[in-house]
Amino acid sequence: MFAIFGGSLKGDHYAPVARSSLLFLPDASEREALIGDERFFVPAYVGPSGWLGLSFHLNGGVDEVDWVEVAELVEMSYRLTAPVTLVRELDARTG
Template sequence: MAHPPRYRDDDPLLARVRDIALALPGASEKVSHGRPNFFTKRVFAIFGGVVKGDHASDALGQAVLVLPDEAERPALLADGRFVVPGYEGAYGWLALDLRGEPDWTEVAELVESSYRLTAPARLVAELDARGG
């Protein structure tokens, strides 16, 4: 059984994340488990997530989930804006709630860092050639 959509396609926060993610070389979007996932060979960003143990909560419904560099993870976790989401958190992913006034430069940096950890080397080289 397919998961029902857990997002609004006209969400302006999703539109910003989509613009950032799909600007990266070879990036595509697919809906998985009811949420937009951005990927090359592997997923590098997800729009929306769930709170561990509370799937009915909408606390992460408008968050961006990324896989941070292991060296950056402790600093991000020390920042109260970042949380470990249900499911993906067990694999190192973190979530940043976008409601309020997100720093879109920071969001783009987080998405790009996650992309660099998951994308094939040739796509990372293409990004570097672009000056990314």
């Protein structure tokens, strides 16, 4: 698992902020900058392992989401969780 759609907050499993969100594992060097942005939150369950959530709700809805940013976050999370051989294969495909 390298990304999840939808999550929850500790103590509030039905929070709109988390329901429509992307959960991902950020690079440690980018985590602090991301958590400083109000669109990002620490999700329940996977948050203690370093994961963050990007709330689509706080973005103004799905129509306002920066899908290029989402793709970058998903790729970062994949690179941090996938086996080295699969990351090399990804690099070979993207040149």
